[in-house]
Amino acid sequence: MSVRVGLGFAGLPFSSAAALRAWIDFCEGSQVDSVWLSERLVSPQPFLEPISALAVIAGQTERLKFGVNATVLPLRDPLVLARECATIDYLSGGRLLPVFGVGRDTAPEFKATNRSPAGRGERSNEMIQLLSLLWSGESVTFEGKHYQYRDVMISPPPVQQPLPLWIGGSSRAAIERTARWGTGWLGGIQDPSEVAPVIAAIKEAAAEAGRVIDEDHYGTGFPFRFGSWDEPLVERYARSLSRTAPDVDPRSHMVVGGAAEIADRIGQFIAAGASKFVLRPIAEGDAEIMDQSRRLNDEVLPLVHA
Known part of the structure; x- marks a missing residue:
């Protein structure tokens, strides 16, 4: 199992584009494997496209x-x-890691873009099949309920063949979607005990579909902070998480403490079958984001890769 750890954010926590570029420069020169952004069209918080x-x-x-x-x-x-x-994959020399989801039915983006959330799973299933076909570089003819194409081709194709096609979500529909068409799975707000049965269910459904997903292609993520639970920033983050996911205990998802606690949680997820990680620093301000990221690189990743 090849363990890789990336860093990401839900929004744009930096004070300027220059501060973001400085953080990217740090990640490029560190042991961090990847950086991750999130998608949000309607939000009072800053988000990059x-x-x-x-x-x-x-x-x-x-x-x-x-x-x-x-x-x-x-x-x-x-x-x-x-x-x-x-x-992007072509120009970067094969470094894109695509992950796809269907969105929440209550997401304000559907109304804002004049789209109905009804049937979004069915539309997404067709899109996933189309993406896989189009990325092959071959001419594609597709006759679906929602999308129809005749003799369409993308050139140049992605460098990675096949380009990764990971799926997010842990519903039964997401499990089936991953098993039938995905090349990997990335979990969301879950602890190790919740990730393990999802991975097992994907493997079982993939086998029933006559497919095998690489053992290294299961991932998850969690927010972390070198600090203590009584910090006001941590308390605010926990309250925000509770609003986003009312059924989730923030203490079961967030990891707050030192390098040993963070490395231990990664180890628990590895034991559950996940080997790719997107960790989100709980931090405020450019200097603190950089400090949390640097400490993860210097104190945690050597333990993970030992």
């Missing part, structure tokens, strides 16, 4: 991988998305 932001990151780096956790398929056009991803 992730696909165009990844293009900038690709041009700034040579080693670092990068992805969106997760691109919401029903808000996108499959042909445009396929070409965007193929272009």
Whole structure:
């Protein structure tokens, strides 16, 4: 099992584009494997448009991988998305890590873009099949309920063949979607005891579909902080998490403490079957974000890779 640890954020926590670029430079020169952005169209908080932001990151780096956790398929056009991803992967020399989801039915983005959340799973299933076909570089003819194409081809194709096609979500539909068409899975707000049965269910469903997903292609993530639970920032983060996921105990998802606690949680997830990680620093301000990231690199990653 090849363990890789990336860093990501839900929004844009930096004070300027220069501060973000400085953090990307740090990650490029560190043991961090990848950086991750999130997608949000409607939010009072700052968010970058992730696909165009990844293009900038690709041009700034040579080693670092990068992805969106997760691109919401029903808000996108499959042909445009396929070409965007193929272009970024081609220009970066094969460093894009695509992850896709269907979004929440209550997400305000559906109303804002005049789209219905109804049937988003079915539309997403067709899109996933289309993405895989289009990224092959071959001519594609597709007759689906929602999308129809005749003799469409993307050139140049992605460098990675096949380009990773990871799926997010832990519902039964997401498990089946991953098993039938995905090449990997990335978990969300879950602890190790919740991740293990999802991975097992994906493997079982994949076997029933006559497919095998690489053992190294299961991942998850969690927020972390070198600090203590009584810090006001940590308490605010926990309250925010409770609003986002009312059924989740923040203490079971967040990891707050020292290097040993963070490394131990990674170890628990590895035992549950996950080997790829997107860790999110709980930090405020450019200097603190950099400090939390640097401490993860210097104190935790040597323990993980020992």
